[in-house]
Amino acid sequence: MKRITVLVVASLLVLGQAHAQTKPRVKTDKTITSKEKVTTEHYTFQLSDKVTRQEVTFKNRYGITIAADLYLPKRRGNEPLAALVISGPFGAVKEQSSGLYANEMAARGFVTLAFDPSFTGESGGEVRNVASPDIYTEDFSAAVDYIGLVESVDRSRIGAIGICGLSGMALTAASSDTRIKAVATASMYDMSRSMSRSHKxxxxxxxxxxxxxxxxxxxxxxxxxxxxxxxxxxxxxxxxxxxxxxxxxxxxxxxxxxxxxxxxxxxxxxxxxxxxxxxxxxxxxxxxxxxxxFFNFPMAANIEMISPRPIMLIAGENAHSRYYSEDVYKRASEPKELVLVPNADHVDLYDRTELIPFGKLASFFNDHLKTAKTDQAEKAKGNGSANGK
Incomplete structure (x- = not known):
């Protein structure tokens, strides 16, 4: 069933270590909690007191070293958790919007990874400040490689979030990488369309x-x-x-x-x-x-291949980029959902926590990144209801 949701958002509540099985791995000497001052790095948001953050690195299939921050919920049981890989906006770094999203989603119980795309931020790659739609798409899959090896992660429950210009890469990665079980975008920009055809x-x-x-x-x-x-x-x-x-x-x-x-x-x-x-x-x-x-590489050309995995597209009601999300929504196969945030513009969804629908995002990923045990229980409940029990 098609769903277009308009959110009325008054306010949103801002709400141990992991070790993966391959090298290079988590730099445990750089774990930061919300009570400590960041002296060597500048982040544009406050770390949640429900979360720890660790610097990590991993390589993509081109051999480029990707720098990332791994966010882990402090309170977690013995069961492995769902995970999210996150990047964007285009030209931003993990200490900005993608880190904020990772921080907020980790506070809601997900293991999250915010990464710098190749050639930018602390990630490797020469020449600096060059963007590649192919390699940036690969970076999402490389992030899935990494987070799927973290001990506290259930590798069958991995999703992706792309912000602004990295949204197209998240969707493109999901169209060919079936390990991404659900994908959400915020303030989506199709960089191929933007660069080759200009705004609108x-x-x-x-x-x-x-x-x-x-x-x-x-x-x-x-x-x-x-x-x-x-x-x-x-x-x-x-x-x-x-x-x-x-x-x-x-x-x-x-x-x-x-x-x-x-x-x-x-x-x-x-x-x-x-x-x-x-x-x-x-x-x-x-x-x-x-x-x-970007003239040669159309983003999300095979977007219908994401189905039956779900897509959520979040856009500001007043965003100049809103049409990108609406057009992708029209092209995508079910299940899909378009969320329009009232009184929000494009940039509001970078960091305005009172507007960004984190509760909606958490519900989306909780619904679609369920454990096999949960799925079986729900199916059994549904069968019981059908039989009049």
Whole structure:
């Protein structure tokens, strides 16, 4: 049955060590609790007193080392727990939104892993600040590799959450990796569609060709200069139809009468609210030729293959990106659910805990990441009811 849910959110309650079986593994000397001050790393949120956090690393199938934070509920029984792998937004790091989501979901009983995609943050990979739709998708599966080896995790109960631009990679990973049993997105952005067609598919065919030629010629410049220039990953055109270039995702200072979308991003990445020195969006930009791969790699092209595993798409009612979630919802097979958060914009779902429907997310994953024992009990109960017992 199709479900489109509109949430009325007044307020949301913000609510031991694990050892995996392969190397490299958890750095136990970096365990942090909410009562301790973080002196060497800056996080944009407060760690829950129900959770511990540990730095971990693992490799993807390309041999790139991925840096992540493993969040574990302090109170857990002997039964292995469901787990979630989380990343995003595009150009953010694990100390920002993905870590906040991991922290909140761990406080609700899940083992969670927030990771930096390849070439960004503390993860490995050269050249820095380059994005790959293929490798970023692989990073989700590599995260599943890792978390499935953590002793306290039931590897048959793993889900994924993608935030903003990493949502497309989470969906794409789930379309081919059946170990991901359920997937949720928040403020989804389809980066392939955004880079190759612009916002709301606003590029004309001529403009698409201009961007492709610009990217192609930039490769000659990079080859001649011996280094990779920075540039805008979503290349805009001004009111005169001229291509706009730049070397920062966000400006140093917010211009007067700024576009509301720019102002929302600026308020998160460039202020103490969400600033992080390793975040591409906070200080710098992607390599100028980053969009080339996204022109060739449509995200979620096989989204119907996720079914019968469920999808939840969460978007702000007022988000400029809302249409991405709505379009994916139309394309996806059942079971699926679209959750629209009233009075929320795109960036609100990065960190506004009074708006982000964490209770809804927890219910979604609890319902769809059940143990075999729970499934059998529910089936038996259902059969009993059918027989009049």
């Amino acid at each position: 598919d606003g590029y004309t065919l001529e403009q698409r060709m201009q961007v492709m030629d610009y990217l192609s010629q930039q490769r000659w410049e990079d080859a001649e200069n011996g280094h990779y220039a920075l540039g805008l990953h979503e290349v805009p055109f001004d009111e005169n139809g001229k291509m706009v270039k730049g070397k920062r995702v966000l400006p140093e200072a917010l211009p007067k009468e700024a576009d509301p979308v720019l102002a929302a991003f600026f308020d998160y990445y460039r202020t103490p609210r969400g600033f992080h020195p390793r975040s591409i969006n906070s200080l710098t930009a992607w390599t100028a030729t980053t969009p080339m791969a």
